[in-house]
Amino acid sequence: MESEAASADLELIGHGPHGKNKPETRLWLRMLSTTKLITTEIRRRLRTEFGATLPQFDLMAQLYREADGLRLGELSKRTMVTNGNVTGLVERLETDGFVQRVTPDGDRRVTVAKLTPAGTELFVAMAAAHEGWLRDIMADVDPAMIASLWSEIGAVKASASNHLSGSAFE
Amino acid sequence: MESEAASADLELIGHGPHGKNKPETRLWLRMLSTTKLITTEIRRRLRTEFGATLPQFDLMAQLYREADGLRLGELSKRTMVTNGNVTGLVERLETDGFVQRVTPDGDRRVTVAKLTPAGTELFVAMAAAHEGWLRDIMADVDPAMIASLWSEIGAVKASASNHLSGSAFE
Numbered sequence: 213m214e215s216e217a218a219s220a221d222l223e224l225i226g227h228g229p230h231g232k233n234k235p236e237t238r239l240w241l242r243m244l245s246t247t248k249l250i251t252t253e254i255r256r257r258l259r260t261e262f263g264a265t266l267p268q269f270d271l272m273a274q275l276y277r278e279a280d281g282l283r284l285g286e287l288s289k290r291t292m293v294t295n296g297n298v299t300g301l302v303e304r305l306e307t308d309g310f311v312q313r314v315t316p317d318g319d320r321r322v323t324v325a326k327l328t329p330a331g332t333e334l335f336v337a338m339a340a341a342h343e344g345w346l347r348d349i350m351a352d353v354d355p356a357m358i359a360s361l362w363s364e365i366g367a368v369k370a371s372a373s374n375h376l377s378g379s380a381f382e
Numbered sequence: 383m384e385s386e387a388a389s390a391d392l393e394l395i396g397h398g399p400h401g402k403n404k405p406e407t408r409l410w411l412r413m414l415s416t417t418k419l420i421t422t423e424i425r426r427r428l429r430t431e432f433g434a435t436l437p438q439f440d441l442m443a444q445l446y447r448e449a450d451g452l453r454l455g456e457l458s459k460r461t462m463v464t465n466g467n468v469t470g471l472v473e474r475l476e477t478d479g480f481v482q483r484v485t486p487d488g489d490r491r492v493t494v495a496k497l498t499p500a501g502t503e504l505f506v507a508m509a510a511a512h513e514g515w516l517r518d519i520m521a522d523v524d525p526a527m528i529a530s531l532w533s534e535i536g537a538v539k540a541s542a543s544n545h546l547s548g549s550a551f552e
Contacts, residue, residue, distance in 0.1 A: 246539040365416050
């Protein structure tokens, strides 16, 4: 559903009649538009600086954290990439020499994907760049505000987690 | 790339080695995971309460704001749904009686999509529900914090806008 060329600002074209949104809706539209703006920027930089896509980066990030490798189903869950797409992504990264699929000792029925040394090296470079991009993107924001935002958005997240529909307690 | 069944918390499976992310990266991962959590919840409620999808809701929201209707290309830009998908969405909503395509007087080459009265009625109900869901989702957050978050996230958004790569001034 997301387009690379997306330029519209969701917040300016918000849902309700102009200027009548409730505070929670206004905050939500601002969170959404800010997240989309930054995501689009990160996609652009990954593409121009590494020729990589965001799903590739996310997938490599998960493999980086698991030295023993991950089964494709688990990788799909952790990256929010669908099962079918994970297979395609892994095959592509395998062709490029950044990922290998191996059968761990003791269980021949299982295949896990792991980063190759070249894949690890590439991911470390991408992660360092990603960190720098975020510092750049947030350069005008006071460090104290970055810390307080982290904690306040944590309160929003906790509230959302407490009010999910379809939970065991509803 | 997003899966409905997504349950992984991006923040817990962050990019860098455990606990070593820089403040901007930590904030970004928290923004991203919170936005995904709330988006997933809104998708779920749209589906269970209205049998609707998020792209349908977004598309109807844009048509609701434009009484004269919108051309499909413009609708695609405003919703960040690709052109091809917008056509499919509009056709589906037309079949259901919520959208009509009309040729405005004076320009027979142009077709615009508009909400029907039934579509307007449905969207008003969905928008009211959406507002209520957000109030519910953020119920544990202090109203003063909702206001300050709105303003602080605005600072992040402004900073991001100022540091986009590929702008005319770079």
